[in-house]
Amino acid sequence: MATITATAPRTVPGVLKHRAAHKLLLLAVVAAVLVPLADARWASGTWPDALTVDLTDPLTRTSDWIIDNRDSHPLFLYFFGHISNAVVLCVRAVYLLLLAAGWAGVTAAASLIAWRVAGLRLAAGTGVAFLACGFLGMWIPTMQTLALMVVAVLASVVVGALLGLAAGLSDRMDRMLRPVLDTMQVLPAFAYLLPVVLVFGIGVPAAVLATVVYAAPPMARLTALGLRGADKEVLEAVESLGATARQRLLTARIPLARKELLLGLNQTIMMALSMAVIASVIGAGGLGDRVYQALASVDVGAALAAGIPIVLLAVVLDRVTGAAGEALGDEPQPNGRAPWVFALVAAVAVAVAGRLVGRLDWPETWALNIAEPVNRAVDWMTDHLYSGVPVIGGTADWAAHFTTWVLDPLRDGLQWLPWWSVLLIVAALAWTIGTWRTALTAVLAMAAIGVLGVWNPSLDTLSQVLAAVAVTLVLGFATGIAAARSDRFERLLRPVLDVFQTMPQFVYLIPVVALFGVGRAPAVAAAVVYALPAVVRITTQGLRQVDPAALESARSLGATPAQQLRQVQLPLARRALLLAVNQGVVLVLAVVIIGGLVGGGALGYDVVFGLAQGDLATGLVAGAAIVCLGLMLDRVTQPTERRTKKGA
């Protein structure tokens, strides 16, 4: 999932406050000149029509051209066609291999790999997880997702490592790539789907390529980071021994960057899983498709049956790659080869045994039907908790109240604001905590949304994001503070956060539909749950890193715990809190967009509509607006430090 680079807390000098005031003053002067001009030229209110560019025609023509020429134009025959073929071929090869190994072989192989890299406990966990997938009747979809994942992860790692190598070795490449990779990490997964669909059509090739584009950046970032972070003295020593540049790279820099490389692999796998599931919207098949089908008919039980394997896969993959990274620090064991050979032989033996017994497919009788009891429970909940519960009201009532009292006024308020004032607010926010560069990017991104002609739906999405972020921050800061004060609470919380942080975004839609029905409120609820763990974690870390000396002196002056918190801890942890806000906003946006699948409306709905109706013009414009919105939100909440920090 998203990386969190906690910055060391720094004290905020009073000068900064001054500087902020200066910036605001300057902005006010600029506004005083420009606003009357803009107001006179184009009316206030929503974004003026005169300033929009209608892209529908050219985009529709492009999409038509592609469909008409896909089977004849050389570009497709000799270029995209081969890529598409290669992807299909690879996925198929892996899938056939998995099927040929049979359920017993796959489970055994997975457990044995886990045993070698991460120890017995994880091996047992892995075995149980795979068996659970089978028992839930999801063996074939799980294998389809796994096949897609294997290909996508391999491709992402190759692409990411190459880019990272380039950025790690050349300063110029680094300067070019870094902002792009940084930005790519804050964009919602949904925005990546449409451009690939345009070229490849709906299906597995498009899904794999979207996954690669989404999952390669963390690998590239961490590779570059690892190469740049190598110990200067070691490098000098190697150089003084007369090693060539290539020897230096292979014998010193890459081995020194092992930890970062493995962390990169871990993040790439997690992001690939998350994307492989979302890509079911463009025909990826597998587990995601089952969730998608079930969500379309609000069949919570079936969605859960497909969702649990996703979560299990995520947890297993995360733990095993994470453990591999930690084990790297240790000395390599003597006779390291033999256990691997043993593991390989054992896995093959199990696979062959399964084949001989004729039990390759998961036996149909070994099934645990959880859909029915879950649906019964959901029905009971809808009947009893949904509405009309005395005193507290039902969950649907809460959702309705949240929509009428929070979301509606917020949306109407934003849409009522004159367009130039929205730009001004964005500029003011971004500039006070960032540089003029970030402010300019933010304003331009917001203006681009207007130019694209999706001002109103974007503000609708923005209102959902703001509401969700507000709830997330209140809950997250409260939990974070509690966790920072009590070790026991933190210990209890940690495994929960671990699991929640590894789950793909798609899974969160399932329970909220059961609880809140369909609409904007469930989209917001899913976003809150998704973003909460990151916010809690960063807050806790930030508060715990506060200089103990400062706290001690406050205590000795007789400050109450509340005073300590308010006057020492929170101000000193300001950086971490700002980072928490930034992460919260980015994560919330990603899920609010997916909320289009459960009636969230606005931009997410436009993307779904574009895909559903083959109307790529609508979808692509919405996708571009999502990119702009993500860019704007990131810049507005981005503390200066993250940008100016070099190398780190």
Place this chain on the structure above:
Amino acid sequence: MRIRIRTTALVAGASSLLLLTGCGAADMTKQASPFANAQGARTVTLSVQSWVGAQANVAVAQYLLEKELGYRVDTVQIDEVPAWDALSQGRVDALLEDWGHPEEEQRYVKDKKTIVNGGDLGVTGHIGWYVPTYFAKEHPDVTDWKNLNKYAEQMRTAESGGKGQLMDGSPSYVTNDKALVENLDLDYQVVFAGSEAAQITQIKQFAKEQKPFLTYWYEPQWLFKKVPMTEVKLPAYKEGCDADPEKVACAYPHTPLQKYLNADFAKDGGEAAALLKNFKWTTEDQNEVSLMIAEQKMAPEEAAKKWVDSHESTWKAWLS
């Protein structure tokens, strides 16, 4: 820059493949799903649309293909329009219920010849605007579109703002409602529930409280048995009156629903293609299965089994 990364990925993939295959042309419109025909099993890939009727078709077809003919069936959830494209590329083999897409038909069936018509499904579909019967009985004049504005006030909801709410379901369905509201000068706002399931939930909620509502709905649909609804008369449909999607001001037609098959599959698909071409049942049959899936929450497989067990004469004819 994202393009750069993609290009790098593409170049890497393409060059490695070129090494393998030589420099031949690769027709990406002739690619099956990578999951098809695994392990020598004969596989059919069926596209499922999100409404229950389509699920009923697929459930029964899948059951017969698997149990009677020994195929492995993959189902993929794709909406109609993308399903046409996937059908043309051979990524799915069949689309069992199409509600009329003249533009795609022209492109794929007549011009490119990558898709062939698989015959009637046997069910006639009709889209329209509906009000609940309990409301129509109290206010008989609501069933004429000219009087709809009178009732706009009563149809108002949180999502529709100051206008009446015309509820639409999934973004993927055939609809002219936005144009209709505008061209007929109605004081209504089209509100998309996001999915058919969401729309059904809403309709049931309204019916429970006996509230008035106006909704886009269609026949055949199992929900009519649960919530009786009456159609609102729109200006009569004439051939070609819906040609320009911007200027539509007439009702929806009655469409005999069609099946479409990938051209290669239709030619080489053997027993499976023959079964899917012969697949033809009645509105009652479809509703029976739909009701089992949607209302009794049966697994599609079980519902199909139940129908197949009790209608042997119908499906035996498809197998020949």
